[in-house]
Amino acid sequence: MSAIDRLSDEFSRLPGIGSKTALRLVHHLMKASKDDTRRLARALVDVADKVRACDVCGNFSEHDLCEICSNPRRDVSVLCVVEEAYEVGAIERTGQFRGLFHVLGGRLSPLDGIGPDELNVATLLRRIDGSRGEIREVIIATNASVEGEATSVFLEQEISPMGPRVTRLARGIPVGSDLEYVDGTTIAQALAGRREM
Amino acid sequence: MHLSALSLRHFRNLRNQELELPREGVALIGDNAQGKSNFLEAIYYLETLRSFRGARDAQMLGFGEEVFRVVGTTEGGDDEPRGVQVAAAFQKKGKRKKVSVDGTEPDRLTDALGHLSAVIFSPSDVDLVSGGPSERRRFLDIVLSLNEPGYVRALSDYRKSLSRRNAALRAGQPWSLVSVWDQGLIRAGAEIMVARRDWIGTRASAFGDYYARVSGGRRARMTYRPNVSLEDAASTDAVEHAFREALEAARDREARRGVTVAGPHRDDVRLQLSDEGDDLDLRDYGSGGQRRTAALALRLVEAMTIRERRSRRPMILLDDVFAELDGGRSERILELMDGEDTGQVVLTAPKDADVRIRRDALPRWRIQAGEITT
Ligand SMILES: [Zn+2]
Numbered sequence: 001m002s003a004i005d006r007l008s009d010e011f012s013r014l015p016g017i018g019s020k021t022a023l024r025l026v027h028h029l030m031k032a033s034k035d036d037t038r039r040l041a042r043a044l045v046d047v048a049d050k051v052r053a054c055d056v057c058g059n060f061s062e063h064d065l066c067e068i069c070s071n072p073r074r075d076v077s078v079l080c081v082v083e084e085a086y087e088v089g090a091i092e093r094t095g096q097f098r099g100l101f102h103v104l105g106g107r108l109s110p111l112d113g114i115g116p117d118e119l120n121v122a123t124l125l126r127r128i129d130g131s132r133g134e135i136r137e138v139i140i141a142t143n144a145s146v147e148g149e150a151t152s153v154f155l156e157q158e159i160s161p162m163g164p165r166v167t168r169l170a171r172g173i174p175v176g177s178d179l180e181y182v183d184g185t186t187i188a189q190a191l192a193g194r195r196e197m
Numbered sequence: 198m199h200l201s202a203l204s205l206r207h208f209r210n211l212r213n214q215e216l217e218l219p220r221e222g223v224a225l226i227g228d229n230a231q232g233k234s235n236f237l238e239a240i241y242y243l244e245t246l247r248s249f250r251g252a253r254d255a256q257m258l259g260f261g262e263e264v265f266r267v268v269g270t271t272e273g274g275d276d277e278p279r280g281v282q283v284a285a286a287f288q289k290k291g292k293r294k295k296v297s298v299d300g301t302e303p304d305r306l307t308d309a310l311g312h313l314s315a316v317i318f319s320p321s322d323v324d325l326v327s328g329g330p331s332e333r334r335r336f337l338d339i340v341l342s343l344n345e346p347g348y349v350r351a352l353s354d355y356r357k358s359l360s361r362r363n364a365a366l367r368a369g370q371p372w373s374l375v376s377v378w379d380q381g382l383i384r385a386g387a388e389i390m391v392a393r394r395d396w397i398g399t400r401a402s403a404f405g406d407y408y409a410r411v412s413g414g415r416r417a418r419m420t421y422r423p424n425v426s427l428e429d430a431a432s433t434d435a436v437e438h439a440f441r442e443a444l445e446a447a448r449d450r451e452a453r454r455g456v457t458v459a460g461p462h463r464d465d466v467r468l469q470l471s472d473e474g475d476d477l478d479l480r481d482y483g484s485g486g487q488r489r490t491a492a493l494a495l496r497l498v499e500a501m502t503i504r505e506r507r508s509r510r511p512m513i514l515l516d517d518v519f520a521e522l523d524g525g526r527s528e529r530i531l532e533l534m535d536g537e538d539t540g541q542v543v544l545t546a547p548k549d550a551d552v553r554i555r556r557d558a559l560p561r562w563r564i565q566a567g568e569i570t571t
Contacts (some may be wrong), residue, residue: 145363147357157377184347
């Protein structure tokens with residue numbers, strides 16, 4: 001296999017990239033400066049060699065502890081549980097959350113043989129237990145999918161008896177959308193989760 | 198609103214054809230196995246994005262072909278001012294289905310459902326009455342998916358929760374891991390039960406009327422037979438509560454059998470002859486003619502649902518439906534359809550004598566070996 005074929009083969013394994021897009025990316029790189037291409041290659045190697053899971057929360061990290069866990073200004077009394085590490089960024093970008101995270105690494109999925117043992121559940125429970133009451137609230141930010149909901153039910157069952165308040169991200173009308181075009185389930189959930197003004 | 202143009206590419210034996218359909222409809226005449234039903238299947242594919250005969254997409258590819266494509270254009274009328282173009286294609290490689298509405302791919306395939314507002318009548322409809330409960334559930338699910346906002350979503354959530362709960366049960370997981378699926382199952386399941394109960398409840402008398410008018414006298418009844426007992430459960434909350442209790446009561450049995458036994462996936466619709474004192478189940482005791490009449494009545498109620506819920510005149514597709522009905526019944530159905538507020542009619546028949554709907558006003562097309570001549 002030629003170098004070009006090898007690269008386009010690698011690209012086409014990435015999600016959302018078909019063989020045509022893969023070839024287009026390769027052609028783009030052929031035309032780009034060699035420095036640009038080498039910088040891309042180094043970035044890829046760095047991600048492979050340096051990034052790993054944070055020892056405490058499972059977030060992406062280049063050290064034992066991620067930037068969030070090692071930041072002394074974060075609020076250690078609130079823990080936000082997400083399914084995947086890339087979701088930490090989505091919440092961080094809001095600038096509204098000052099607490100810490102815990103990454104499950106997936107969701108309950110019995111069809112794929114994924115139960116609590118395949119997820120970072122034991123570490124989460126040990127972390128709450130080990131905080132001796134310092135963690136006062138656990139926000140469950142799993143997805144609103146069928147599996148994300150079941151995972152939240154399971155976590156609530158496990159965490160509530162340990163003491164912390166367990167909350168769930170509110171679901172409702174997407175910002176900027178007309179009520180007329182929002183489906184009934186979403187409106188019903190938004191109604192159930194309404195708040196005082 | 199009516200279907201004004203239809204473009205076919207390699208759909209079954211229909212090959213490549215561009216057809217313009219008359220506003221009132223058309224009668225397609227041809228011998229058996231020439232492709233009459235395929236033509237209706239192609240039209241109805243644009244309504245539900247699946248075969249009304251239960252065929253898989255790959256089975257509808259023309260012989261040796263890689264892709265089929267059906268494009269329908271509707272023209273507005275007084276019931277629906279704006280026309281729409283629905284295109285559906287299937288590619289054998291990767292089993293890819295591609296659907297667009299006015300050139301745009303919807304976020305979800307289900308957003309493209311129901312643009313023709315069509316109802317199809319076919320001889321296999323008798324299975325709705327003679328077949329098992331799953332036939333009747335499928336009927337309900339299609340009618341409600343097309344006419345009740347939110348039903349498709351509830352059905353999809355229910356199936357997801359159910360398959361995962363069953364996987365947990367099958368794997369013998371502890372109850373704390375089985376029951377995490379209950380909340381989703383119960384919420385979606387209650388929505389489904391309420392929608393089914395409402396639909397059957399509000400249309401049971403129409404079903405009885407249609408049956409009486411086609412049969413020329415006797416009446417029939419349609420009642421909801423939910424798997425979860427809903428006797429005192431009026432509100433959705435109460436239905437959820439009843440479902441939760443049913444699951445709790447079934448817990449030992451479910452753990453033993455490794456499958457969820459309570460819920461709307463085991464619902465049924467009972468169809469009975471209701472005169473002469475006791476009610477006879479049509480499935481067990483109905484004659485062939487009575488069962489076919491009940492099936493027709495169900496389809497007429499479906500058409501009525503489209504009129505009521507979508508405020509459109511339903512397009513009527515008739516697949517050789519008079520072949521197996523006696524003369525009296527056929528006449529009464531034709532009268533009934535002429536009298537109802539229906540839209541375009543597309544029917545198939547083996548010979549000219551069968552085409553009397555709309556007082557012979559329908560233009561006649563012929564089909565031979567998949568080739569349609571207008
Ligand atoms: Zn961390």
